[in-house]
Amino acid sequence: MKKVYLDNAATTQVAKEVVEVMQPYFLEKYGNASCLHSWGQEARDAVEQSRKVIAEKINAEPEEIIFTGGGSESNNLAIKGTAFQLKDKGNHIITSEFEHPAVLNICKALGKKGFEVTYVAIDKNGFVNLEQLKNSITNKTVLVSIMHANNEIGTIQNINEIGNICKENNIVFHTDAVQSFAKVPIDVKKENITLASFSAHKLHGPKGIGALYIKKATKLKKQIDGGHQEFNQRSGTENVPGIIGFAKAVEVITEKNIENITEFRNYLINELLKIKGTALNGSQDNRLCNNVSISFKNVEGESILLSLDDKGVAVTTSSACTSSKLESSHVLKAIGLKSEDAHGTIRFTLSKYTTKEELDYTIESVRGIIKKLRGISPLK
Amino acid sequence: MSFKYSDEVLKRFRNPVNAGKIENPGGVGVVGNRNCGDVMHLYLKVENNVIKDVKFETLGCAAALAFSDLLCDIAKNKTIEQALKITKDELVKELGGVPAPKLHCSLLAVDALHKAIEDFQKKK
CATH class of the missing domain: 3.40.640.10 (Type I PLP-dependent aspartate aminotransferase-like (Major domain))
Known part of the structure; x- marks a missing residue:
């Protein structure tokens, strides 16, 4: 895989x-x-x-x-x-x-x-x-x-x-x-x-x-x-x-590495935002070269994470939905994100080893997973 | 906190067999709210006091999806009285246990069933 x-x-x-x-x-x-x-x-x-x-x-x-x-x-x-x-x-x-x-x-x-x-x-x-x-x-x-x-x-x-x-x-x-x-x-x-x-x-x-x-x-x-x-x-x-x-x-680590990662980051952001009901968390300017944090409406972050893992893609939820209190991430709360959007947030972080081909595979996988999960969600 | 799901949870999460809606359902149970996490809709088809079909739509974590799917299987072909006796512990056991923070998802599934039955009885 x-x-x-x-x-x-x-x-x-x-x-x-x-x-x-x-x-x-x-x-x-x-x-x-x-x-x-x-x-x-x-x-x-x-x-x-x-x-x-x-x-x-x-x-x-x-x-x-x-x-x-x-x-x-x-x-x-x-x-x-x-x-x-x-x-x-x-x-x-x-x-x-x-x-x-x-x-x-x-x-x-x-x-x-x-x-x-x-x-x-x-x-x-x-x-x-x-x-x-x-x-x-x-x-x-x-x-x-x-x-x-x-x-x-x-x-x-x-x-x-x-x-x-x-x-x-x-x-x-x-x-x-x-x-x-x-x-x-x-x-x-x-x-x-x-x-x-x-x-x-x-x-x-x-x-x-x-x-x-x-x-x-x-x-x-x-x-x-x-x-x-x-x-x-x-x-x-x-x-x-x-x-x-x-x-x-x-x-x-070279400046060229940082430039390349930034370019890939922007590509990933742009492609993921083409999926309906998505939003980028945090400004795109003055942003770390490798960070992409996206909220997907009406999908639970953990379900996205596990489904991506099944496809061999490692990401993380920004929302601490595993905590017994089911509190969403304090960071997303601090920027005023609604709890329901915080629950559907995924963080993708790149490195100098990330390739364009890997990103394309990830984007394709995310599209399919969001479609499947929204398909069984009562909120469309 | 990190934890691991059982194979049974993951199996149901990956390939839920009861996801979907029932046309003109005999009863619908709606529980949870997006603000605190999971939302579950349960649809019943009842004939002669027997649950002939159950389907679910759930927005939630892997445990919530797995409990929804399992509940449908367990409730199917039970009489209303039998279905009301399904407990959350039974669901948890059937899934090979779930991490402690996810136990509430089993209660959500049982609540959805009770609400759907209530709705069915009201409509009757």
Whole structure:
């Protein structure tokens, strides 16, 4: 059966080049990067070289990058680390309604520990309301955490403007850039970013490795106590093969890749919107190169997902219809989508390996499936 | 949350045998609303107090479709009294179990049948 993987916002195929550079660090160069002997030094050199690669990609200094166990850990260190470090200065945090659970749930947890959290609203096109963000700032505000690009609908936020607002008000600005990293240019200096979270497995790197950009002189309350690794910000033996693979993944992505994916994305959007009773969620401008989120009227997302899976096509529902409360996605709710439309939403996410032929097969399959499911639906 | 459907659920979801409408049905049961998820319409053909045919139209997840289809098979050729005794647990068991968040879909199917019978009795 044909296999088409269109769930690249969930995770990606690891690039062959990445696997190749990682392999020696399991079998031969397996030293602990903290050791003085040549095994250790070999690993240390490779880790520092990788740090440079990540730093250069975002115009940071190498010592401003620490490696973590992934995006969620980076978000935890950034948000909790800042909140607890600055708790004597203030207890107010600003975030948005449509953050990833890895930010929302941290903020909720802090809300139970004496912090006040403001969740800024999102407009119908999928962008954070900057006026509300500005107006929410008080003299107690210590942190603003706004994602760079949304994982469900792909909209890219104006982090330059948010960075400016935070700079003017002397507030730490954290951005969860897990979906956007290496897809959308980031310049931490120009954009006044204090902290930024990254993850390797969204860009053809391995799982279990991420990074956090920490602007020079920014103090964070350490979240994992232990040894002095990663400039004493994150204890634990460095995941050397993961770090090497992460850097390679960043190196092999080209601007041409992004251009091609964008072209394919637009093709997929245009073709799917030709099906009656469909709508694109989130603006088509300022959108991640690989994200297509479509609502199909009078069809349940899960049924589309499973039917596509039967055809060998992997996608995901944006609606969390599996939850016991049957609540639809908080992201779709935040952009004002009606619950009934949220239930019929499917996210297709492309990668540089996606081909036109795969998209044509997918479009053809979707057409047939929607026709079949609407055929047995009482609402036409 | 992730979970797996049983083969029986997937089989019925992929190839429902009772999907469709009945012309001039003896009773119709309409349950659910789109706002919270599934919508189910159940159509009955009744002769001499026996359910001769049952068909469904459902907008919903794989479990909702599978329960709809199964219910039709189970209710067919039963008397009204027998049909009223069909329980959601019986449906769940027949499908080899469903993930906990999907249990309510079985209730939806039983409700649809009760409403259709009610409608039939009103029309009688």
